[in-house]
Amino acid sequence: MARRPAKTGGSIARGGVALGEAVFRSLCEALQAGNYRAGDRLREEEVAQRLKVSRTPVREALGRLAARGFVEPAGGRGLIVRNLDISEVLELYAMREIMEGAAARLAAEHASAPEVDALRDIEQAFVEAPAADAAEMARLNRSFHEAICRAARNRYLDNASRELQDWIALLGPTTFSVSGRPSSSHGEHQAIINAIAARNGDKAEQLARAHIREALRCRLKLLQKQ
Template sequence: MSSGLELVGRDSGIPLSEAVFRSLCQALCAGLYRPGDRLREEEVAQRLKVSRTPVREALGRLMAKGFVEPASGRGLVVRSLDAAEVLELYAMREILEGAAARLAAQHASQPEIDALTDLENAFEAQAGDTAEMARLNRAFHETIFRAARNRYLDSALQELQDGIALLGITTFSIEGRPATAAEEHRNLIEAIASRNPDHAEKLARIHIQEALRSRLRLLQER
């Protein structure tokens, strides 16, 4: 499914190939393209209203990252992660997001804490729109990454966030998960705002553990 594919970031002055790459990553994260779906250069170019050259460059980057692989015939196909890869991904998320929350509790500015609250309010207002929940959830986590004030940690976590795009349907499709995730977010914001690094790290790790449980449930149902 790709009807919602849109070009993002073009007005920010970034190269066109980067804008196409970001658009495809966003589409993957939103579930517009799911594991097993084909990505054809010509089709993507038509949908984004760009030439095929920046699309070719963007698809090459996706393949280098392991997000897509050659399909039989023309085009590429979105990869899917097996259970072992999912466990590896979430193990690293737990460690690194715990570290990010700890650092955010030490360094986050008040505007960043306010931004977390605003994002959480928006998340909770998206009843039933799981794609928008997933987008807001990523923005929430990325705000914590930036608040940690560590560019290397931020870069590593962005790579892991991109990997989530290969998991297919969001865990917010599971009944009750949006509500529990919202409570986990609220508790995490409170720990960061109260400058409690130990508690913030603990809550972030619990949050990822709960997300993994939901992800494994989806894998079992697949």
């Protein structure tokens, strides 16, 4: 039976976003928070009741999850969350390393001063997040990487990076639940920001790629415990 996601226990805030998109994002956040794990069942009516929405946007959101391969048909009714094997995890992080490195390099070339300030603001919020709230750190971390992609001024890289981040949600609990990872990640983020601000594309790419390799190391540590 699927766990009851803390972040999606009531009605969802749309904030001008289409309801189907809001439900999709809510489910992705629940996956990222570890509220749904590989093999957990997602039933349309249960999700609709929990989010206090009709079944139509839930059907749309679940269809998007299925189309992307995040969930698959279960025996009987409903869908189950896919389980990525180790080879898929390694492939995912290999591609993420390439894309995050490219984004940081391009951001060093194109980022405006306000965009660099925005990165610093996001990182400050990350530092101020409650130590026990790994899910909030993961949300801010995604915002940080999305901001870098926007600053890269490449719409195709931005879109591909967002989809890759959605796949990360399938892996369950965030790596920020690993002891010491929030602190080390903050230091890595700060170094990346400084390289972007200094217009040093080579260094920004190098630091971003090393950052993702460290994230993979923590991910593998988590997977070993499951």
